[in-house]
Amino acid sequence: MNWKLLVVLPALAVAPTLTQPAAAQTPGSDAQKLLQRIDELEQKVKILERNRELDGEDAATKAKATPVVTAGSGGFSLNAPDKSYILKVRGYVQTDARFFPGDHSAGTVNDTFLIRRLRPILEGTVAEKYDYRIMLDFPSAVATAGGNNPLVQDAYVTAKFSPAFQVQVGKFKQPVGLERLQSGANMLFIERAYPTQLLPNRDLGIQIQGDLFDGTLSYQAGIFNGVQDGGSGDLETGFDDEKDIAARLFANPFKNSSVDSLKGLGLGISGTFGNQDSAAAPRGYTSAGQQAIYAYTAATVADGDHWRLSPQGYYYYGPFGILGEYAVSNQKVRNGATFGTLTHTAWQVAASYFITGEDNSFKAVTPQRTFSLGTGGWGAWELTGRVSGIDFDDQSFPLFAAPATATTGAFTWGVGVNWHLNRNVKLTLNYEQTDFESGTSPLLRNGEQAVFSRVQFSF
Amino acid sequence: MKLITHLNKLFLLAGLAVFASAASAKDIKLLNVSYDPTRELYQDFNTAFAKHWQAKTGDKVTVQQSHGGSGKQARSVIDGLEADVVTLALAYDVDAIAEKGRLLPADWQKRLPQNSSPYTSTIVFLVRKGNPKGIKDWNDLVKPGIGIIPANPKTSGAARWTYLAAWGYALRQNNGDEAKAKEFVANFYKNVPVFDTGARGATTTFIQRGIGDVLVGWENEAFLALKEQSAGGYELVVPSVSILAEPPVTVVDKVVKRRGTADVAKGYLDYLYSDEGQEIAARNYYRPRSAAVAAKFADKFPKLQFFTIDEVFGGWQKATKAHFADGGHFDQIQRK
Numbered sequence: 001m002n003w004k005l006l007v008v009l010p011a012l013a014v015a016p017t018l019t020q021p022a023a024a025q026t027p028g029s030d031a032q033k034l035l036q037r038i039d040e041l042e043q044k045v046k047i048l049e050r051n052r053e054l055d056g057e058d059a060a061t062k063a064k065a066t067p068v069v070t071a072g073s074g075g076f077s078l079n080a081p082d083k084s085y086i087l088k089v090r091g092y093v094q095t096d097a098r099f100f101p102g103d104h105s106a107g108t109v110n111d112t113f114l115i116r117r118l119r120p121i122l123e124g125t126v127a128e129k130y131d132y133r134i135m136l137d138f139p140s141a142v143a144t145a146g147g148n149n150p151l152v153q154d155a156y157v158t159a160k161f162s163p164a165f166q167v168q169v170g171k172f173k174q175p176v177g178l179e180r181l182q183s184g185a186n187m188l189f190i191e192r193a194y195p196t197q198l199l200p201n202r203d204l205g206i207q208i209q210g211d212l213f214d215g216t217l218s219y220q221a222g223i224f225n226g227v228q229d230g231g232s233g234d235l236e237t238g239f240d241d242e243k244d245i246a247a248r249l250f251a252n253p254f255k256n257s258s259v260d261s262l263k264g265l266g267l268g269i270s271g272t273f274g275n276q277d278s279a280a281a282p283r284g285y286t287s288a289g290q291q292a293i294y295a296y297t298a299a300t301v302a303d304g305d306h307w308r309l310s311p312q313g314y315y316y317y318g319p320f321g322i323l324g325e326y327a328v329s330n331q332k333v334r335n336g337a338t339f340g341t342l343t344h345t346a347w348q349v350a351a352s353y354f355i356t357g358e359d360n361s362f363k364a365v366t367p368q369r370t371f372s373l374g375t376g377g378w379g380a381w382e383l384t385g386r387v388s389g390i391d392f393d394d395q396s397f398p399l400f401a402a403p404a405t406a407t408t409g410a411f412t413w414g415v416g417v418n419w420h421l422n423r424n425v426k427l428t429l430n431y432e433q434t435d436f437e438s439g440t441s442p443l444l445r446n447g448e449q450a451v452f453s454r455v456q457f458s459f
Numbered sequence: 460m461k462l463i464t465h466l467n468k469l470f471l472l473a474g475l476a477v478f479a480s481a482a483s484a485k486d487i488k489l490l491n492v493s494y495d496p497t498r499e500l501y502q503d504f505n506t507a508f509a510k511h512w513q514a515k516t517g518d519k520v521t522v523q524q525s526h527g528g529s530g531k532q533a534r535s536v537i538d539g540l541e542a543d544v545v546t547l548a549l550a551y552d553v554d555a556i557a558e559k560g561r562l563l564p565a566d567w568q569k570r571l572p573q574n575s576s577p578y579t580s581t582i583v584f585l586v587r588k589g590n591p592k593g594i595k596d597w598n599d600l601v602k603p604g605i606g607i608i609p610a611n612p613k614t615s616g617a618a619r620w621t622y623l624a625a626w627g628y629a630l631r632q633n634n635g636d637e638a639k640a641k642e643f644v645a646n647f648y649k650n651v652p653v654f655d656t657g658a659r660g661a662t663t664t665f666i667q668r669g670i671g672d673v674l675v676g677w678e679n680e681a682f683l684a685l686k687e688q689s690a691g692g693y694e695l696v697v698p699s700v701s702i703l704a705e706p707p708v709t710v711v712d713k714v715v716k717r718r719g720t721a722d723v724a725k726g727y728l729d730y731l732y733s734d735e736g737q738e739i740a741a742r743n744y745y746r747p748r749s750a751a752v753a754a755k756f757a758d759k760f761p762k763l764q765f766f767t768i769d770e771v772f773g774g775w776q777k778a779t780k781a782h783f784a785d786g787g788h789f790d791q792i793q794r795k
Binding site: 043046047049050051054057058127 | 539606652653654655656660664668669670
């Protein structure tokens with residue numbers, strides 16, 4: 001006898017005595033019917049349970065195959081469930097105002113509002129191992145005559161064979177200048193300092209890169225078309241057939257140590273070497289306020305070896321951060337039949353402190369409390385200061401640069417404040433003052449006082 | 460430009476190092492993407508093949524297995540699952556890999572003997588001990604109150620064979636009357652309380668969850684269930700007629716070319732046709748193609764009449780279009 005009968009039969013035996021005369025009952029047949037009914041119900045319960053189980057499995061399977069859409073302060077993304085395919089839509093726009101309060105020279109027009117950067121970004125991953133990034137730029141006064149150069153800032157693919165060995169191909173930043181390698185959205189000051197002007201910007205080429213020793217040493221080495229100081233390009237037109245090589249080593253030796261005060265120390269060195277021949281005069285250099293302070297004479301061209309070297313480092317600890325770099329650019333030039341080798345040097349030290357206590361970083365900083373009038377959050381407030389100098393080779397004059405419009409050197413000091421309202425909105429105000437060593441133009445004679453401000457939206 | 464020359468040399472050396480390390484590898488990994496109930500078969504077969512291949516070539520082969528509903532597995536391969544070989548339930552699913560994934564030629568089925576099907580199976584019934592509902596043939600399954608457990612033809616190869624077996628039986632009983640066959644199959648699926656996505660899931664529903672009166676599915680799955688349920692809680696019922704299921708196998712050309720595994724993948728499938736491969740199939744309740752091995756295991760497999768998909772339905776393409784495509788007979792039956 002099974003357990004159901006053990007339960008049912010006593011119940012049937014008792015029930016008739018309570019409700020009906022005993023003679024009218026047939027306990028045996030009723031028991032069978034009840035058992036059959038119980039079996040049917042048991043089947044129904046099992047079927048319901050199994051269908052529910054299968055529905056759960058089906059939902060889990062669908063979830064595994066359903067792309068994940070996310071939206072947040074880091075942008076918008078569409079991910080395959082296993083993240084082997086990712087599309088991120090990001091971007092930032094910087095609206096600047098530039099004023100030069102001490103500039104009263106007749107005919108000088110330089111106080112302006114402008115869109116400094118307007119950059120939509122598409123980036124992500126394909127087939128798990130291949131990262132890609134496309135960043136366009138539509139700033140004020142973009143020159144369409146330059147083809148893709150000003151419009152396509154980044155366009156590259158990174159094949160991630162391992163953390164220690166990756167290959168990057170396309171247009172991207174040459175691995176040289178420390179401040180140049182910092183995102184335009186994360187800079188301390190509105191404009192980069194002088195060393196960046198001596199070092200290459202973006203270029204087309206192929207680079208191997210990776211992190212070694214648990215990420216304490218990173219390396220990059222690549223071959224590029226080659227660009228002029230501070231220049232960026234994706235075409236050889238008007239330049240030369242030679243290629244530049246660029247390499248960088250950067251160490252974070254205490255990154256994994258237990259000494260908190262040393263974890264944020266990074267030191268490195270980078271450089272480029274190539275043979276550059278230009279059809280026109282190389283690009284010149286500008287002040288902290290982005291005004292021309294050194295232009296090559298029209299007949300001067302690049303003609304020969306060009307090497308650059310840049311020792312660099314930073315240190316971040318708690319709310320404090322400091323960044324420094326030095327750059328030397330040695331370029332063989334020619335004016336007519338006269339050759340010259342010019343060595344320009346530049347340096348900068350920039351520091352900042354978050355008075356609201358955030359941890360400082362080379363990358364984006366997240367405010368501890370976002371700005372909100374309703375809740376009393378004030379965002380992150382960062383005070384900044386910077387000194388920077390540039391020295392142009394005295395042999396420049398007068399053949400390769402005109403003494404009237406080119407200076408032999410400049411020194412700039414500046415202070416500022418960054419207000420990070422949240423991860424996406426940052427307001428910046430800078431004051432920078434520059435003194436020039438020589439030059440007879442009103443700017444070079446009087447110096448420069450620049451008040452720059454920026455409203456930046458990024459996502 | 461000396462530095463550039465040196466850098467070029469470094470690139471070359473790095474490339475050579477990567478190439479050399481790949482070329483010296485002795486361990487070969489193969490991925491066999493298969494359908495639900497072949498786990499046990501390929502566990503045994505893979506072990507035997509690894510020994511065979513090592514003895515033949517000196518190379519160590521590790522065959523990884525992936526199992527699931529046949530259609531779902533084919534979709535995974537099309538979507539990028541790097542199968543060196545596929546051993547699926549339906550030729551139609553391999554056709555999909557050829558057509559949609561373009562991973563192998565359209566005439567793949569001609570490359571190996573017997574339509575690239577080294578073993579066969581059929582659709583039978585597994586009932587509870589004592590056969591309390593008295594199920595003997597297909598017509599018993601459509602009676603009211605019978606709980607049938609097949610898998611879902613939309614996702615399972617076994618379920619498609621089951622569906623077609625029921626349809627083929629009904630055609631025979633009704634002198635080829637399609638309408639009556641459709642009505643028969645509609646009544647068949649009215650008695651299905653649970654639809655699993657694969658054959659193994661249907662077995663779980665019937666045996667472990669105790670649902671239904673009869674499991675309708677692979678013969679090999681039924682035998683395996685009988686073997687594993689040693690208490691004797693189930694009985695095999697062999698219908699009068701059923702379909703001859705021919706599960707196909709093939710190398711996935713583009714994958715093996717990319718991975719450099721063409722020889723070992725071909726050797727793997729060839730070995731299925733060898734006497735040892737055929738015996739392993741028979742031991743795992745798949746009907747061997749080899750006459751000698753079939754004779755050796757004759758008492759293991761019950762005799763019944765077979766019809767093939769080509770005879771009754773004109774092949775997988777036609778059968779799929781008529782019965783399993785969106786809006787086909789199965790969808791029409793389900794909507795009733």
